[in-house]
Amino acid sequence: MQKLSLNQSLQQRLSPQQIQFIKLLQIPTAELDQRIEEELEVNPALEEGLDIDDRVKDEYEDDYSDDYDEFNEYETYEGLDVKQYLDQDDYAGYKMYGDGWGEEDKDVMPIVATSTLAESLIQQLGYLKLDERQEAIGQQLIGSIEEDGYIRRPLRSISNDMAFTQNIYTNEEELAEILKKIQTFEPAGIGARDLRECLLLQLERKNHEDFEVQVAIRIITDFFDEFTKKHYEKIQRRLDIDDEALKDAIRVITRLNPKPGNTGNGDSTAAYLMADFIVTNNNGKLDVILNSKNAPELRVSRSFADMLDTYDKTDKNGSAQHKSIKETVTFVKQKLDAAKWFIDAIKQRQQTLLKTMKAIVDYQYDFFLEGDESKLRPMILKDIAIRIDMDISTVSRVANSKAVQTDFGIYPLKYFFSEGISTDSGEDASSREVKNILKDLIDNEPKNAPLSDDKLEKILNKRGYNIARRTVAKYREQLNIPVARLRKQL
Incomplete structure (x- = not known):
């Protein structure tokens, strides 16, 4: 009931x-x-x-x-x-x-945008003398390029997509051949499948008669892992070059654009506040x-x-x-x-x-x-x-x-x-203040021997800021500053 x-x-x-x-x-x-x-x-x-x-x-x-x-x-x-x-x-x-x-x-925040990267690449594709089939493949490849300019989808997956959606049967070799043409478009480095290929595409457009460009190509081609880990001494020994030549080559590489999709005609935006x-x-x-x-x-x-x-x-x-x-x-x-x-x-x-x-x-x-x-x-x-x-x-x-x-x-x-950090005087200091001091310490550190988080912690403690190493690491990451090993310069 x-x-x-x-x-x-x-x-x-x-x-x-x-x-x-x-x-x-x-x-x-x-x-x-x-x-x-x-x-x-x-x-x-x-x-x-x-x-x-x-x-x-x-x-x-x-x-x-x-x-x-x-x-x-x-x-x-x-x-x-x-x-x-x-x-x-x-x-x-x-x-x-x-x-x-x-x-x-x-x-x-609001932004004002211009034409897209894809539109620019499609326009450049039209300048190539391609037949209808090749142009369809080129458009599919351009559509697979992400905002930063990379194409990360495997070519086999793109081939399968074309077979199912457009009834166009192709293979990885044909896709790679057309992709190579797209990689000649502006901006330089577009259509790369990884960072190494992106840097090489940009280096290939430079004057190969310059010695520093030759060394830069060798570094990216043969010693890319060592370069990303900043093992410069090992690279120098393997290439048998002096300090000045290595510095010039590194300077050439660091001036390249790791995200080509963010520049050029494509996705340029202007933010305002x-x-x-x-x-x-x-x-x-x-x-x-x-x-x-x-x-x-x-x-x-x-x-x-x-x-x-x-x-x-x-x-x-x-x-x-x-x-x-x-x-x-x-x-x-x-x-x-x-x-x-x-x-x-x-x-x-x-x-x-x-x-x-x-x-x-x-x-x-x-x-x-x-x-x-x-x-x-x-x-x-x-x-x-x-x-x-x-x-x-x-x-x-x-x-x-x-x-x-x-x-x-x-x-x-x-x-x-901001949060508060206790000091020896018994007062609280703003975390913004501590971040500014941390940035100044890193900006003025020896470039060939950057300060580790442990050393930064000790310096801040001596100045009266009671801060732990993990907090130093957190603030450093919030400031978009890499670890000491990656800040090392010649």
């Missing part, structure tokens, strides 16, 4: 307004204009300008001001059930539009302002509000007419609500950005005053969250993909967040 029971539970849910605010908060300034344009296109009740109808403003603020009073506490907000809200008849036509910047690409905040020093007083693009002028359409009043006063006699009027009123109300929510979310975004940035400037006051990186204090997301009385996730969304313009240059906000 079934037993019925009644349970009461308390759940935390986000309202549609809060979802919209969260998405807008993590968008960088460079993307905000596009997001606003998208909203203006889909919502006729939203307009650009400052002249807001006071009557509309009062009417809708009474309905939604309570929701926004607790916006910063959306993690603990007991708002409306989003699913239930969107299922209501009055709001069935309204949905939240994606804002582009999700969790998976929040660290990605737009500051979300501007910090200026006015006689010792730090002023923080938002980029003007973060404060767009938006308003609710007066004509749409008047339209709602008109339909409300319309005679509703007649079932068919009443149904039509009800649908129209619902649509107009949806758009007015969406416009008001969007404007409020933009305003809340401005306030949250400014409040967070002011807390960061206050925490790192000495740095913003002088630009001295050694004065950066250890700072984590929790430190700022406590100061502004917001959740850590809110600070994280502000810090991601945002930048600040100072008198000393443009810095991403993530730059100011």
